[in-house]
Amino acid sequence: MMKKQSNILIVEDDVSMREFLSDLLTSEGYKVDWSIHGADAKKKVERKSYDIVITDVVMPEVDGVEVLRYVKEKSPDTSVIVITGYSTLKQAVELVKMGADDYFNKPFDNDDMLLVIEKALRRRKFLKDSEGFEEILEKPDTFPEIIGKGGALQFIFEMMKKVAKTDATVLIQGESGTGKELVARAIHDRSPRSSHALIPVNCGAIPETLLESELFGHEKGAFTGAIVRKHGLFEIANDGTIFLDEIGEMSFFLQVKLLRILETGAFRRIGDTKDLSVNVRVIAATNRVLKSAVKKKEFREDLYYRLNVFPIDLPPLRERKEDIPLLVEWFLKKHKLTEKNVRVSDDVLEALSKYSWPGNIRELENVIERAAILSPGKDIEVDYLPVEVRYSDDSTLYGGETYDKPFKQAKAEFEKTYLKKLLEKTSYDIAKASKIAGVTRAYVYEMLKKYNIDYKKK
Ligand SMILES: Nc1ncnc2c1ncn2[C@@H]1O[C@H](COP(=O)(O)OP(=O)(O)OP(=O)(O)O)[C@@H](O)[C@H]1O
Ligand SMILES: [Mg+2]
Structure with a gap:
């Protein structure tokens, strides 16, 4: 264009x-x-x-x-x-x-x-x-609830500040657990709409027909089971913000209705004959790359452009590992662990920084919480991290240190790591694991016992 x-x-x-x-x-x-x-x-x-x-x-x-x-x-x-x-x-x-x-x-x-x-x-x-629309109200210009000192996040903060003051539709894209909802809430909280509600809707979790009546409401008798009139979330969010999470999962049919409400502010309850109009700001989020969904014809191009007025892309945690120590601190505080003087060792931080974090910040938060539960009142040690985090780095297998150790010890370490990785790969299916390793099941069980590995994990 x-x-x-x-x-x-x-x-x-x-x-x-x-x-x-x-x-x-x-x-x-x-x-x-x-x-x-x-x-x-x-x-x-x-x-x-x-x-x-x-x-x-x-x-x-x-x-x-x-x-x-x-x-x-x-x-x-x-x-x-x-x-x-x-x-x-x-x-x-x-x-x-x-x-x-x-x-x-x-x-x-x-x-x-x-x-x-x-x-x-x-x-x-x-x-x-939207010039002139800005500065309607002075809201604090920082985001203390969002941790990130790296440049990528600082840039996002700048964008958030700019867009918060406006009514623009925002499209937040990022992998699962990267903080999309957190960012959506932060924008709403600093917007002129902050005294009204932010209504979150997970478009991926609700079946299409139900989602339609959730979003737009229905009249009494519109369909079997519609005993009373129901107000849709767009009505409930009037003057506030609606957060459409997992927008990429929305059906084509609903995409059309959404496009209409974005373009005109008008919609119709199911079973109603007249239009209603609302004043709602839309913040949408997706963990799919919406542009590729458009290319595959799974998402309407016109709606994509309507939503993508102000894009914000959240980086995965593996691309901002410099923020890990701060995030760990933050989660210890959030879960009231600092009060109990729980700390993490340097080894733990090192292990955390080597892992690739497919579940991003949510996964990190879970790992810290879990480890804190496993080591009550004590400092978090490497042993309390999940296997995949502890052994994400292959240097324990082939690193130089291996050769400084007595053969027996190095062999035992290798066996233990080998087994753990194998079990992860086979989702703790002992039969499969024994087949791949070329040993009997009994031998696998023996090793598990010997190395004290919890194989009932999944
Ligand atoms: N930068 C951050 N600083 C502090 N906490 C964060 C940050 N990013 C995410 N979190 C926390 O991580 C968790 C997951 O964040 P959130 O629910 O916003 O992710 P999401 O991108 O919406 O994930 P999903 O795609 O799975 O819905 C929340 O507990 C959130 O508070
Ligand atoms: Mg979310």
């Missing part, structure tokens, strides 16, 4: 990077100019109006910070995206505070980068349209 007419200026001193970006964006249909240094960029910005300026941060003489400052002064409507190496991520966030619209990290994936551009354009357009 908007992208085809967009003028982009690339400011990058590195030749190969500049040419690469320029080719990529040109092939995507953008109109591209480039500068090899900041001073030239300033001249170009003075002469021509750009929709987006993409600038490297670290450049000799006139750097990305100066380019940003200059662009925002001369042409406030231009979006600025900064390119940053991992080490300068923190600085990128500072730049976002100064007015940059987004950033991407080097090295980057082509699709990711194109997405960042698209998103920056969309957010920018939205914030421009």
Whole structure:
């Protein structure tokens, strides 16, 4: 849509990077100019109006910070995206505070980068349209209940602050347990609607027919069992916010009804003949990548664009491991364990940082809680972590330390780890495990006993 007419200026001193970006964006249909240094960029910005300026941060003489400052002064409507190496991520966030619209990290994936551009354009357009709407009320600008000191989270906080003051539809995407609901609540709590309700609905957990009457309500006698009139959640959420969780699971039929309410604010109770209208802000969340669902024709494209007015993507925990120690502290406090002086050892922190956390922050929280229960009143030791966390790292199997030990001990350690991993892989199916290991079941049981492994786990 908007992208085809967009003028982009690339400011990058590195030749190969500049040419690469320029080719990529040109092939995507953008109109591209480039500068090899900041001073030239300033001249170009003075002469021509750009929709987006993409600038490297670290450049000799006139750097990305100066380019940003200059662009925002001369042409406030231009979006600025900064390119940053991992080490300068923190600085990128500072730049976002100064007015940059987004950033991407080097090295980057082509699709990711194109997405960042698209998103920056969309957010920018939205914030421009809703200018003057901001500052209606002063709400605290921090998010103490959301832990994250890494750049990725800091950037998300900036976005949350901006969007909280508005009525924009927000689409939060992230794997399971990354904090989507937490973020949704934080936005609502800091919005002008905070004195009204936030109504959460899990669209994945409720069958289609039931979901329809939950969301939109029904008239008395609309269907068998509809003994009384029922108000839908959209009515109940009037003047507040509705949180549509797992929106990716919503059926096509309901997607149409949702699209209508988003476009017009109007809907109809089941069995009713007239429209009702509501004033509800929608925050949607999904752990699927909605764009791929659209490509597979499983999700309506028009609805996707309606929802994706202001996208927020939560990173998986494995990409923000620097936050693990803080999160652990936080969960100890949350579950009142610090009061009991429960602490975690360095070994535990090390094990936690090696694990890949498929269940993300929720899984981490569960692990800490469980370990605290298993070691009442004591510090949490590695032994109290679940097997998969304890042995996520193969160095116990093949690491250098193995060779400093007596053979008997190394062999025993190997056997124990081998068995645990095997059991995890076979979901604690002893028959399967013995088959893979090529030993009898009796032998497996013997080893389990010898190493004190709890095989009734699942
Ligand atoms: N950054 C964070 N700081 C502190 N706690 C967090 C953070 N992110 C998530 N949590 C906690 O982790 C748990 C899971 O978060 P939440 O329910 O928001 O995840 P979700 O993305 O909605 O997961 P799902 O997709 O499974 O519904 C909650 O207890 C939440 O408070
Ligand atoms: Mg959730």
